[in-house]
Amino acid sequence: MSDYGIKITRDGFDVSSSDPLSYVFSSGFNTAAIALQGSANQTGNSGDVKTFTIAHGLSFIPFVLVFVKSSFFGSYWRWCPLLVGSGTDNIGNADQVFNTDIRLDATNLVVRVNLNNGSSDTVTIKYYILNVDI
Amino acid sequence: MIIFYSEETGQIIGTIEGRVHDEAQLKVGMTTTGVDPKKVGKIVCHWKIVGESEEIVEKEIVEKYVRNAEGFDEPVLKKIRQKIKRPQVEPDHPQKDIMIALDKNSLDAYKYKVDTKTKKLILK
Numbered sequence: 250m251s252d253y254g255i256k257i258t259r260d261g262f263d264v265s266s267s268d269p270l271s272y273v274f275s276s277g278f279n280t281a282a283i284a285l286q287g288s289a290n291q292t293g294n295s296g297d298v299k300t301f302t303i304a305h306g307l308s309f310i311p312f313v314l315v316f317v318k319s320s321f322f323g324s325y326w327r328w329c330p331l332l333v334g335s336g337t338d339n340i341g342n343a344d345q346v347f348n349t350d351i352r353l354d355a356t357n358l359v360v361r362v363n364l365n366n367g368s369s370d371t372v373t374i375k376y377y378i379l380n381v382d383i
Numbered sequence: 384m385i386i387f388y389s390e391e392t393g394q395i396i397g398t399i400e401g402r403v404h405d406e407a408q409l410k411v412g413m414t415t416t417g418v419d420p421k422k423v424g425k426i427v428c429h430w431k432i433v434g435e436s437e438e439i440v441e442k443e444i445v446e447k448y449v450r451n452a453e454g455f456d457e458p459v460l461k462k463i464r465q466k467i468k469r470p471q472v473e474p475d476h477p478q479k480d481i482m483i484a485l486d487k488n489s490l491d492a493y494k495y496k497v498d499t500k501t502k503k504l505i506l507k
Contacts, residue, residue, distance in 0.1 A: 291397035302412035
């Protein structure tokens with residue numbers, strides 16, 4: 250039997266339909282799922298580079314989503330990678346105040362955070378590692 | 384909770400919140416400027432079940448299914464009161480009072496440092 254699996258159609262559509270646009274979910278299509286997620290925080294002085302290394306163990310380079318929070322941003326979570334400079338013209342290499350950097354390979358996700366505004370700070374990251382090979 | 388610290392100075396550099404840590408979380412590494420990555424220690428505190436308590440809770444169950452006009456069976460819900468057993472947990476760590484406090488606010492960990500000889504948390 251070749252036609253087996255799970256299909257869920259949208260409200261009002263027959264589940265026996267073969268039109269993918271009528272599906273909410275189908276096991277026949279590769280669905281991105283979260284393989285691994287977590288959060289961690291670090292504190293340190295201005296200028297410190299805080300490094301988080303997450304050994305994902307997936308044996309391929311996965312799609313990831315990383316967010317960072319710091320009192321520097323108030324109550325907002327910011328999407329990584331991120332570069333924030335001082336002054337009004339802060340795109341590119343102008344006076345970097347807050348940087349985050351993501352490095353990925355088939356073994357690890359490495360997130361580096363650097364706050365350089367003269368104040369110590371605690372940064373929190375949240376990461377979501379998907380089972381999608383980039 | 385997992386607490387990362389410098390094995391040379393006892394300075395706490397980071398934490399991972401939680402009461403139970405899976406293998407992936409136990410493999411997370413942290414380092415910061417001025418700390419040798421090979422000299423970062425970890426204090427891992429899992430929580431353990433020490434007993435159980437009973438309580439009465441209200442929950443909804445499906446009493447029956449009724450076929451609607453479109454031909455689909457719809458559930459009819461009913462509220463019941465049920466006695467359940469809830470596990471009582473506490474940190475599996477010699478300094479469990481501190482761990483209970485940090486479970487409520489992990490950022491308070493930075494008020495401590497680690498005694499490099501005893502591996503215990505002490506106030507800065």
